[in-house]
Amino acid sequence: MTTAHIAAASIAVAAAFGFMGSAQAKTLTLLCRHGDNLYARPYSVDYSPTTATLAITDNGRTDAYPVEDVTRDNGGYVIQAYGKLLNAHITLITSSPQQILYSGAFTNDVFAIDYCR
Numbered sequence: 001m002t003t004a005h006i007a008a009a010s011i012a013v014a015a016a017f018g019f020m021g022s023a024q025a026k027t028l029t030l031l032c033r034h035g036d037n038l039y040a041r042p043y044s045v046d047y048s049p050t051t052a053t054l055a056i057t058d059n060g061r062t063d064a065y066p067v068e069d070v071t072r073d074n075g076g077y078v079i080q081a082y083g084k085l086l087n088a089h090i091t092l093i094t095s096s097p098q099q100i101l102y103s104g105a106f107t108n109d110v111f112a113i114d115y116c117r
Contacts, residue, residue: 026049027046027047027048027049027050028046028047028094029044029045029046030044030045030092030094030098030100030116030117031043031044031045031116031117032044032045032099032100032114032115032116032117033114033115033116043056043057043058044056044057044058045092045100045116047067047079047092049070052066052067053065053066053067053081054066054067054079054081054090054092056090065081065082065083065090066081066082067079067080067081068080068081068082073093073095074095075095075096076093076094076095076096076098077093077094077095078091078092078093078094079091079092079094083105088102088103088104088105089102089103089104089105089108090102091103092116097115098115098116098117099113099114099115099116100113100114100116101113102114
């Protein structure tokens, strides 16, 4: 795993889905494009409420991160996951505009934003 991939894994991700609380939970999949070469373009982001994981897949490789929090926001959801390196954050936002934010563990400053569909 490269430093960029480790850093990306260590970020805030917020994403949520309208099925929260329903009897049948579905996986949410978004296609995202990179702005800072963290992942190959396009890459997919999958949120599974049944396993409480956020998975990022590019070029056939998948990095999975545990989801810590899901909240409703502006007609969508924000999903917070924590990376493997130094507990950095990944935030996936499902409301418009759909985006994924990567931020550092110590400062929580966002260092990359990718837009999704």
